[in-house]
Amino acid sequence: MKMLTYSNNDQMPALGLGTWKSDPGVVKKAIIEAIAIGYRHIDCAAIYGNENEIGEALQECIKNGMVKREDLWITSKLWNDAHKREDVQPALEKTLADLRLDYLDLYLMHWPVAFKNGLSFPENSEGYLSLKEAPLAETWQAMQELQKQGLAKHIGTSNFSIHKLEQLIAFGGQKPEMNQVELHPYLQQQALIDFCHQNDIHVTAYSPLGSMDRPEVFKKEGEPIPLENETIKAIATAKSISPAQVLLAWPLHRKISVIPKSTNPKRLQENFEANGIALSDDEMGTIAKLDQHERIIDGSFFVAEDKGYTVQNLWDE
Ligand code: A2P
Numbered sequence: 517m518k519m520l521t522y523s524n525n526d527q528m529p530a531l532g533l534g535t536w537k538s539d540p541g542v543v544k545k546a547i548i549e550a551i552a553i554g555y556r557h558i559d560c561a562a563i564y565g566n567e568n569e570i571g572e573a574l575q576e577c578i579k580n581g582m583v584k585r586e587d588l589w590i591t592s593k594l595w596n597d598a599h600k601r602e603d604v605q606p607a608l609e610k611t612l613a614d615l616r617l618d619y620l621d622l623y624l625m626h627w628p629v630a631f632k633n634g635l636s637f638p639e640n641s642e643g644y645l646s647l648k649e650a651p652l653a654e655t656w657q658a659m660q661e662l663q664k665q666g667l668a669k670h671i672g673t674s675n676f677s678i679h680k681l682e683q684l685i686a687f688g689g690q691k692p693e694m695n696q697v698e699l700h701p702y703l704q705q706q707a708l709i710d711f712c713h714q715n716d717i718h719v720t721a722y723s724p725l726g727s728m729d730r731p732e733v734f735k736k737e738g739e740p741i742p743l744e745n746e747t748i749k750a751i752a753t754a755k756s757i758s759p760a761q762v763l764l765a766w767p768l769h770r771k772i773s774v775i776p777k778s779t780n781p782k783r784l785q786e787n788f789e790a791n792g793i794a795l796s797d798d799e800m801g802t803i804a805k806l807d808q809h810e811r812i813i814d815g816s817f818f819v820a821e822d823k824g825y826t827v828q829n830l831w832d833e
Contacts, residue, residue, distance in 0.1 A: 532557030534777035547573035561593035567614035593626035604658035623668035641820035764790035
């Protein structure tokens, strides 16, 4: 298994299992199946609404000796409604209780966007807190406290731009150790990756397969679908592997973690095997040409202009 190494020498399996859109009714079975296949890294988030079922699966697998806690890498994410200093630790404690764990391996700020506590998705800008009311630095300070207490061994961010990462680094203390972002051949994020790697920040690719099971509100007409790209399909055919395996081997080759979601045993196995697939320099070069800077998750659902949130200043581009 390819590993990413942290500054204290902790090792995270680069290929993990995504759980966004894994329904509570099926996710428990999928986690048990994944652990049986050999997955040791599970990517979770409070907002996915399934941490309780994932916790049941983890508890079962640890209890029956399938896996030891210390051999698992469990990531979760702080939701936007818990950015105020006093809300951060209770949010992590809820996640730990749901997951039946006493620590996380990695805890991420899910978005650089803040809501009033208790609002999962505010209906209008009233429910938002501006970055003056809930500064990212305040949340980051509280995240560092969690790390000091050992509740989260590593801390990081998700959906942060270079500019926002620079702000957190300038704030001092622990730097973000991970930035999880959307990443696939249509959104290659080379500048962000270069910045992260120069600053010892690991990167995780979400939506590596294009997240075609995402809710309709996140879909745009005519958008490109990575799994159906002709270049990806041609590379797959030439290597007698699947298009999904090409899409997963590609970030691993760039020393990026990747977290494909599946609840299907055959596809869980297929995705896991991407770990052993090598791509040639030629194949990497061909995929590099597919970039369109096209976001699936474009952040437009977090626009609240009177609180300072626009698509432009979300991504700082
Ligand atoms: P399923 O869960 O039924 O396997 P992403 O990881 O980019 O969010 O994409 C997840 C979507 O891709 C889900 O619809 C998932 O369906 C599907 N998927 C996962 N693995 C594969 C695969 N190997 N081939 C095709 N589709 C896949």
